[in-house]
Amino acid sequence: MENNNQMTIDALNSLVEINNDRIEGYQTAAKESEDRDLKNLFGQLIQTSQKCKQELSAEIVSLGGTPTEETMITGKFFRVWMDVKAALTGNNRRLILESCEFGEDKAVATYDSALKNAMGRLNSNQQSMISEQRALIKADHDQVKRLRDSAVNA
Numbered sequence: 170m171e172n173n174n175q176m177t178i179d180a181l182n183s184l185v186e187i188n189n190d191r192i193e194g195y196q197t198a199a200k201e202s203e204d205r206d207l208k209n210l211f212g213q214l215i216q217t218s219q220k221c222k223q224e225l226s227a228e229i230v231s232l233g234g235t236p237t238e239e240t241m242i243t244g245k246f247f248r249v250w251m252d253v254k255a256a257l258t259g260n261n262r263r264l265i266l267e268s269c270e271f272g273e274d275k276a277v278a279t280y281d282s283a284l285k286n287a288m289g290r291l292n293s294n295q296q297s298m299i300s301e302q303r304a305l306i307k308a309d310h311d312q313v314k315r316l317r318d319s320a321v322n323a
Contacts (some may be wrong), residue, residue: 173290178234180287184299185225188218189240189280194272203260210316211269214309221302228295239280266317271308280306 192215199211226236280303283298291299 171213174232174242176230177290177295178229180283180290181225181229181232181295182234182237183241183279184283184302185222185229185237187276188225189238190217191215191272191276192222193240193268198265198269201260202262202265203305204262207265207316208314209227214269214313219308221305224298224302228298241275242307249311263317264318266313266320268272269313270310270317273313276306277303301317316319 195211195215195218199208199215202208202211222236229236280299284299284303287295
């Protein structure tokens with residue numbers, strides 16, 4: 170039972186990590202953007218991840234684990250890539266949104282993976298929480314994609 174508990178904690182911590190990535194990535198995006206509406210959007214996306222992280226962390230603690238403060242390796246590459254791209258493009262709105270969408274794709278995929286791979290270890294409340302968070306993350310993804318699609322190539 171303890172091994173199953175640790176596997177559940179590990180699965181939940183993988184979601185904490187991707188939310189840490191989103192928080193850090195959108196903080197970077199907000200710094201790189203000069204557009205007030207993008208800064209506001211990035212603030213909203215940070216709030217989504219902070220909410221998800223808080224719920225996940227509470228569940229991890231209830232299972233006797235410690236929530237991670239780490240980010241994923243892929244997230245680190247995403248942040249570096251976004252910094253370079255933003256610097257090279259002179260704050261090109263479309264390219265910043267493309268970078269953000271790339272990160273959103275990774276976040277949705279991480280939630281999909283957790284739901285698929287950890288399903289047998291998650292209780293119904295954990296499954297519901299992760300499914301609801303995945304829906305929030307997917308809605309954020311779709312909002313970023315819509316903005317990217319409507320952005321003018323500059």
